[in-house]
Amino acid sequence: MSNSRIKKVGRGDERLLDQLRGVRITPNVVEWAEGSALVEFGKTRVLCTASVDEKVPPYRAGKGIGWVTAEYSMLPRATHSRTPREAAVGKVSGRTQEIQRLIGRSLRGIVNFVSLGERQIIVDCDVLQADGGTRTASITGGYVALALACKWLQKKGLIDTFPLTNAIAAVSVGIVQGQHVLDLNYSEDSAAAVDFNVVMLDSGEFVEVQGTAEGSPFSRNDIDAMLSLAEKGIRELFEIQKQAISEA
Amino acid sequence: MSNSRIKKVGRGDERLLDQLRGVRITPNVVEWAEGSALVEFGKTRVLCTASVDEKVPPYRAGKGIGWVTAEYSMLPRATHSRTPREAAVGKVSGRTQEIQRLIGRSLRGIVNFVSLGERQIIVDCDVLQADGGTRTASITGGYVALALACKWLQKKGLIDTFPLTNAIAAVSVGIVQGQHVLDLNYSEDSAAAVDFNVVMLDSGEFVEVQGTAEGSPFSRNDIDAMLSLAEKGIRELFEIQKQAISEA
Amino acid sequence: MSNSRIKKVGRGDERLLDQLRGVRITPNVVEWAEGSALVEFGKTRVLCTASVDEKVPPYRAGKGIGWVTAEYSMLPRATHSRTPREAAVGKVSGRTQEIQRLIGRSLRGIVNFVSLGERQIIVDCDVLQADGGTRTASITGGYVALALACKWLQKKGLIDTFPLTNAIAAVSVGIVQGQHVLDLNYSEDSAAAVDFNVVMLDSGEFVEVQGTAEGSPFSRNDIDAMLSLAEKGIRELFEIQKQAISEA
């Protein structure tokens, strides 16, 4: 991948192959939420809130330990053409459920449930505008909202120890026109032969690696190259998260 | 009501009894939508998009005339404590349906369906942050999104005549602590004895007047006083709408 | 409106502009219910039952105070052409929910929940035959069923004080062919430019005023004229209710 900066062919938005889109995280955007952040990856815009609920789900009650869950949704006109509301359809689609399971599982991977105490934090990720990478943006912004809610709990004296053990962020990588690229936007994603979502801790370890051949299969070497790209991008995201949390 | 400006007692946010909250309408906030506007009444913030669909509902097809419909929803953490998603619950609540029926009916009141041609415009009103008056804000902002979508249709050469016959806006009025007040925020709304939603055209005529006694009943005189207050507020809203559309 | 009795043009059923249809309320029509009434406004026929439930909804439990709620439905062939059952469709329509929220809110406006004690009364309004004005007939007949159920509670020694503070009744008014008319039947309702539903107490005060422009908007003067008409009609309904309750 060392020469990826040279072959800058093929990205419509003039980015280098290993370059993130403009990423911005604005903390505390929703007045009522214990933690919140608006995360933007280029034109992708996700509103993340973290809500503290002093009750855990019934099957976890009475054990003195906490829980974190996530929900994901898109506004109907977040997409290029309008998508019907899931509430109107009467059920949550498979795609939505798969994504919110991924976000929840990832965020739970960094929570010390004993330190959190018997309460639940619900992280809502609502996509206001979609241009590819909404699930990885949700994890990246959801972490900031979650961290701010944990700080709120600490400030209120409700918990003693900060319950997050690591920072966590995510990015998509893929193979587009034969090249390994970082942080695909919608038009790249549509044209991608392979699409990987990578979720990583600031320890450099992974918690999720999901790779799917959309058009043609991939080799062990492809996996290697894409994981390296993802690692580079996620390390940059950790800096942006840190900045957002500190200025909150 | 002439002396309402004098008795400024009782409004937590220092407003006069007949004063709107700070209202702001930002046009073109969603890149993909044919028309869009973010409307803010104080802390109430609603994202309105207007989506052009070249098909009308089946029962109106083949007649060469258009249709306008509206959907309304709140993000789970738009509210002081988190509200479960209607998609997760599996059905749209009665309150939501009542509101989206009101918005749709109001907006249809200003549309010339022949000029619009056989197509549908769907106005989505998604509440990002709620602090009272979300349905009236939705109508007020929804009008701007709808007007921008109609301009888009005209610019694209898809329609000849601008299909909106009037401007339309709405505001809430009520009786709080015995006083007639304009544009109630959430805490006033919770304490109100009577709550009116008024939808008016720029001709000065009404298309909806919905008054409900929440705590104690109201008289003919109360109705009169509240309609006067609403009229004053809505006239100010028409100016803000005009401004937003012109700068779009 | 003083000359409304003169201009008797335009009502298909030969009624004066300010004349109710034939109204009949038959009490105690359902053997098992604590209170019941069959209410007829011309061809509109609604079966109202009031069921005492010794439990209140969970969120109100343990406070020693009562609750009243309402449900509304139409038999499939209450309408000119058959309407599919909401149970078969699998959800309650927005229209139905809006109506049952209105009925419940109106009836709760006259209940002293402390006198009622910690129990719930459910008022079911089932339309057997629909010819316009079903929601106002439901409130008018629902009051009788509710009052009879309260009398039953008193007779059984379950409550000490009669828990209803007022009588309540409702009627529709509207603008049909440019004229203000009282108690619209289905064909008038279909042709109406404006439709108002007015719910009033026997104190002469209002608890709900809902006016909707169906075809053309309305002025302050129209509102005034229609409220006067409604008031006249509702005063007649109070007499019919009183009669029905006394003969029960």
Place this chain on the structure above:
Amino acid sequence: MSNSRIKKVGRGDERLLDQLRGVRITPNVVEWAEGSALVEFGKTRVLCTASVDEKVPPYRAGKGIGWVTAEYSMLPRATHSRTPREAAVGKVSGRTQEIQRLIGRSLRGIVNFVSLGERQIIVDCDVLQADGGTRTASITGGYVALALACKWLQKKGLIDTFPLTNAIAAVSVGIVQGQHVLDLNYSEDSAAAVDFNVVMLDSGEFVEVQGTAEGSPFSRNDIDAMLSLAEKGIRELFEIQKQAISEA
């Protein structure tokens, strides 16, 4: 069974073991329906309407032949204690579906679908008050509504030949306190060891025989005795149906 008239012990309402409750069928009770009848078996009261729909279900379309279907429902307070609405619950219960399948299947057994032509008749059976035997009352009254709708079709010149080949009626029989009894009311039904629903044509042949042991099993002799009782009761019902149709 010959001595059943002698042992009149055990029926709370003083009936003989082989005696029907007071049965009344009032035709044409719903103004808008093509056929309708209110059927009463003692306190059991079912409103039956037959609605002509000029379309058949998609899978039967284009064949020139008709269809008959039935729906069954109970008003919430038809029962001794209030039953929640199926529309509110969001689904039709197993019991309801089983009953409406039975009614539809029975009525279809007497229809010549070629004579009916490519149209559907929907028979709605809504129980206003329940006191046992609602499904057999529904078949008995549903036949009258169906016959009246067929007469309406004939009178309108929409069909040439009357499409019903037989009269059909139904009754329940059972074993209560060791005795074979006809037409069980609710309290008998609750105490019955065995419950049979029998649907018969005026030719004396059966279209449905459904026997269920509720408390203790039954023998071949019991079946025989109960079928004889049912036959006797149904023959009486045919007379009452004929009367109702002729006076319609």
Place this chain on the structure above:
Amino acid sequence: MSNSRIKKVGRGDERLLDQLRGVRITPNVVEWAEGSALVEFGKTRVLCTASVDEKVPPYRAGKGIGWVTAEYSMLPRATHSRTPREAAVGKVSGRTQEIQRLIGRSLRGIVNFVSLGERQIIVDCDVLQADGGTRTASITGGYVALALACKWLQKKGLIDTFPLTNAIAAVSVGIVQGQHVLDLNYSEDSAAAVDFNVVMLDSGEFVEVQGTAEGSPFSRNDIDAMLSLAEKGIRELFEIQKQAISEA
């Protein structure tokens, strides 16, 4: 019927009119279930499991007595052409509910709920391959699964007395091409004029008799003949059940 063995005309699979298909019951086919059996009637194949649940439904709790319930389903490709899954459709069909109510009611008819103690046994009948008679096969195989679960409870020392009072089995009979036949397969069932499902105890008494005219009505004599046929078949099934339970 005495000469039914002579007239062997008309059965596609060379069976005598009063002959069962090849019936096989394999016990203990599911490792995790407390009781299980695979039952085959010719090509009809149903997997029955009995699951012990130490909780009873809420409305039966705290009384020290048990409950038995049944669920029935078909794999999508159990049928000649694929049937959509009820889970995908979002609701259990009327047919399925009717069948599982029948199975549950039948099995409950042989249970001493006091001996069973306050626990529930759920009998699941999943049709792997359908060729007619799935409901009667489910009862026949469900009994074996239920009996094995009861033996498991006894072996574990959880109950003292075996809680089943009788053996129970079921078979279908019908009229095909004018002849009374036992145990109809799918092609016979499709062609049958009359279809009876008979559920019998090893005492020779009945718990369910459900006869339906599919094409033409039936007489008292037909009922008699079919009950005799069913009795013969069910007696053979009891032997096969006994064998399966003993070898388990």
Place this chain on the structure above:
Amino acid sequence: MSNSRIKKVGRGDERLLDQLRGVRITPNVVEWAEGSALVEFGKTRVLCTASVDEKVPPYRAGKGIGWVTAEYSMLPRATHSRTPREAAVGKVSGRTQEIQRLIGRSLRGIVNFVSLGERQIIVDCDVLQADGGTRTASITGGYVALALACKWLQKKGLIDTFPLTNAIAAVSVGIVQGQHVLDLNYSEDSAAAVDFNVVMLDSGEFVEVQGTAEGSPFSRNDIDAMLSLAEKGIRELFEIQKQAISEA
């Protein structure tokens, strides 16, 4: 991993770390299906059927090309304790949808939709008994059912060219007690720190790699080791598939 055969510590069932469970694929187990296979991985048992439908989904119609989709479900008692049916709950769970999307996507990766022609093949994977690895078993067995259905199409002369471009199979790998292991059973899966599902073509290329940290995160080296293990296992599965198809 070279010494994995030596450290055989820790697998309850005496397997080597890189050893599959006993795998058996029985073809043609469902008489009515165009293709079918029962696949067993140890105690995990999945019934796979492939149903040919001569219609494609509406949005793909009229293009002359085919489609393949998959559905996945578990019998209620496939699991150690009984799981409620999704049909009874009224919706397909997120887990089920995620799995059936994976199976469908994987199988579509080997289909030439032009060769298949405008028809759909639906692959149903119903888990009869679950002991870990049901989704990878479903892909492995689903391939056999799909291949047999394609052979059926070819034999019937409905297609010219065999439409599958590759064989496909899948296996799970993971980290259990610090060791990389192949083909986890349920108890290993429950204890696993990391769980990978790998789907591979017989070309040696991948179509899906899904790795999830269940307890602790994983490194690049772990990914490498697990992919090697998976590759070894899947190569063995290709042989078993080939055998099953040839003997069908």
